[in-house]
Amino acid sequence: MLSTSPQSVVGVAPATPAAAGKSRRLGRRERGDRRFALLLMLPAALFLAAFVLWPLLRFVCDSFFEISPFAGAGRTFIGLDNYIAAFASEAFTSASVRTLVYTFFVVAMEFTLGLAVALLFTALGSRSTVFRTFFMYPLMIAPVVAGLLWRFLLIDNFGIINELLFQVGILSSPDQVQWLSNPNLALFSVAIPDIWLTTSFITLVLFAGLQNIPGDIIEAARLDGARYPRILFNIIVPLLRPVIAVALIVRGIDAARAFDVILIQTDGGPQGSTTTLSLLIYRTMTRFGDPGLASAMGTLYLLAMLAVSIAAILLIWRPGAGAR
Amino acid sequence: MNPLETRGRSRILLWALLAATLVLYGFPFVYLLLTSFKTPLEAISVPPSVVPTVWTLENYVSALTRQGVDAALINSVVTALISTGLSLVLAVPAAYAITRFRTPSGRVFILAALVTRMVPTIAVGAPLVEIMRSMGLTDTSFGLALAHTTISLPLSIWLMASFFEAVPDELSEAAQMDGCNRLQAMIRVVLPVVSGGLAVTAIFAFLASWNEFLFSLLLTSVRAQTTPVVIANFQSQFGLDWGGMTALAAVYSVPVIILTLFLQRHIVAGLTLGAVKG
Numbered sequence: 001m002l003s004t005s006p007q008s009v010v011g012v013a014p015a016t017p018a019a020a021g022k023s024r025r026l027g028r029r030e031r032g033d034r035r036f037a038l039l040l041m042l043p044a045a046l047f048l049a050a051f052v053l054w055p056l057l058r059f060v061c062d063s064f065f066e067i068s069p070f071a072g073a074g075r076t077f078i079g080l081d082n083y084i085a086a087f088a089s090e091a092f093t094s095a096s097v098r099t100l101v102y103t104f105f106v107v108a109m110e111f112t113l114g115l116a117v118a119l120l121f122t123a124l125g126s127r128s129t130v131f132r133t134f135f136m137y138p139l140m141i142a143p144v145v146a147g148l149l150w151r152f153l154l155i156d157n158f159g160i161i162n163e164l165l166f167q168v169g170i171l172s173s174p175d176q177v178q179w180l181s182n183p184n185l186a187l188f189s190v191a192i193p194d195i196w197l198t199t200s201f202i203t204l205v206l207f208a209g210l211q212n213i214p215g216d217i218i219e220a221a222r223l224d225g226a227r228y229p230r231i232l233f234n235i236i237v238p239l240l241r242p243v244i245a246v247a248l249i250v251r252g253i254d255a256a257r258a259f260d261v262i263l264i265q266t267d268g269g270p271q272g273s274t275t276t277l278s279l280l281i282y283r284t285m286t287r288f289g290d291p292g293l294a295s296a297m298g299t300l301y302l303l304a305m306l307a308v309s310i311a312a313i314l315l316i317w318r319p320g321a322g323a324r
Numbered sequence: 325m326n327p328l329e330t331r332g333r334s335r336i337l338l339w340a341l342l343a344a345t346l347v348l349y350g351f352p353f354v355y356l357l358l359t360s361f362k363t364p365l366e367a368i369s370v371p372p373s374v375v376p377t378v379w380t381l382e383n384y385v386s387a388l389t390r391q392g393v394d395a396a397l398i399n400s401v402v403t404a405l406i407s408t409g410l411s412l413v414l415a416v417p418a419a420y421a422i423t424r425f426r427t428p429s430g431r432v433f434i435l436a437a438l439v440t441r442m443v444p445t446i447a448v449g450a451p452l453v454e455i456m457r458s459m460g461l462t463d464t465s466f467g468l469a470l471a472h473t474t475i476s477l478p479l480s481i482w483l484m485a486s487f488f489e490a491v492p493d494e495l496s497e498a499a500q501m502d503g504c505n506r507l508q509a510m511i512r513v514v515l516p517v518v519s520g521g522l523a524v525t526a527i528f529a530f531l532a533s534w535n536e537f538l539f540s541l542l543l544t545s546v547r548a549q550t551t552p553v554v555i556a557n558f559q560s561q562f563g564l565d566w567g568g569m570t571a572l573a574a575v576y577s578v579p580v581i582i583l584t585l586f587l588q589r590h591i592v593a594g595l596t597l598g599a600v601k602g
Contacts, residue, residue: 032506033425033427033506034425034427034429036421036425036506036507037421037422037424037425037427037429037430038421038427038429039421040417040418040420040421040510041417041418041421041422041429041430041433043413043414043417043418044414044415044417044418044433044437044477044481045418045433047414047473047477048436048437048440048474048477048478051448051452051455051470051471051473051474052440052443052448052474054451054455055447055448055449055450055451055452055455056443056447056448056451058451058454058455059447059448059450059451062451117345119328120338120341120342120345121342122328122329123328123329123330123335123338124329124330124335124338124339124342125329128342131342131346133585134346134350135345135346135349136584137350137353137581137584137585138349138353140531140577140580140581140584141353141535141577141580141581142534142535142537142552142555142576142577143535143537144535144537144552144553144555144556145552145555145573145576145577148555148556148558148559148569148573149352149353149356149570149573150352152356152359152566152569152570153352153355157370158368158369158370158371158372159372160355160372160374163371163372174371196349196352200349210328213328218328236328253441253442257444257445259445259446259537259538260537260538260552260556263556264556277444278444278445278446281444281446282446282538285446285450291450294450295450298444298446298447298450299447301444301447302443302444302447305442305443305444306439306442306443309439309442310439313435313438
């Protein structure tokens, strides 16, 4: 399943010698094909140009202006001043660090838990299918709902998590851990619903990858006396590398853009300890009313995301590398 | 049989481990459902209870009769349907062209579609506020659906491309031999073959709009507001009505979860494909 991807479309053009030989005879038909293909892609391309590219260009353009938050008021071109202000602001640099910490934490937790569950499902074989379906239910839940739900579960005075931890004797009092109001802990607590929502995504992807691992390699390693941990780290993980890379990149990008989940739980607090870049930009755009500065911050954020993801795409889709 | 499948006595241990994982993973939502059937007062009692002492629909009644909630539910359905339709109409021909004709422009296009996934929502959302205003689409379901389509269209293109990929080129070639033109070959011959894929893509496009929050927050205020924004407002606008929040959250999530359980096999395929294709 994972191998039948449009990578053949993206990667290497299927210019077989036979096709090249025929090209003269089929010239007219091929030109017709190309025109037809362009015609089919045109509506979607126009849509994306109008509603993604054009807004993005305006957004980037705004970053060079000083813009009054009041509608109809003027805008002055100020060159790179917004960028200088962004880099000079402590809020921007610390929000960047928080975004990195948050993303790394989410991805690391999801990968560890996701791989463990995928291996568990694989070990149990086909009879675990029903449970696999059940396991993916959080993927369908709105991030807003998940954020509110976890805020409710972790709330200081009547959260059920602390109550249960207290009852089994892990905590000495039900309000010992202040999940969302301790500034040193909150950034990790707000990540919990994100992890809860999408660990099953990593599990599904890795599970699909695990089904494609050739059995004889594992058997051979077993006959040589290799134990499970060695098989896992020396055979399974290296073989899954392309699948792991894709799963981690997709999740990393989404985690770095996390907005609703955090906004709903802490609104960036306490003491700004959960203000990631997306929250900072949103606030600068709306509440503090400096759209120009917000656009500069957003453009830097956008450039960083594009750089990371394009590098990742190039690494995965090395043409002809035979990536899975 | 997969070589990583375990046999023998350790299987019992693994089943126990799986059961524990599923209980832990399922608990948050089960607790949400249980809370929604408590009285509003018990929902916020200290110490909290797991199972309601009195089962009641009070929270459902109060949440669903609250002003604006019914309109928000309708808005969510309307917006998601428009956005799903728009995504499919735009994505199906594009994905077909990309996989069937393999032109260089197609390759550029599918990569561009992938890159749009990396763009932070706010960078598109903030300028869209102005653009929607100039088009007269502020606070309309159609305007919001257009914004949601910027998320679901790239996803739909990737999903549909992977489904078309599985169809042999010979099929449409044979159709053309039999006198179909290119358009007829696509609509009459190839599309019916990928109807399962169409359904999966439709569900993902629907979910993308159904669960979206930031665009709704930016682009709607009263008339076109969708349910996620209303759920989020439960905390500030009406004090801390946790009981009502859990009831509305249940109403909003349960139908989607049931729908996906019905179509689980297709959806698992779609999810893993979507993973690799972005």
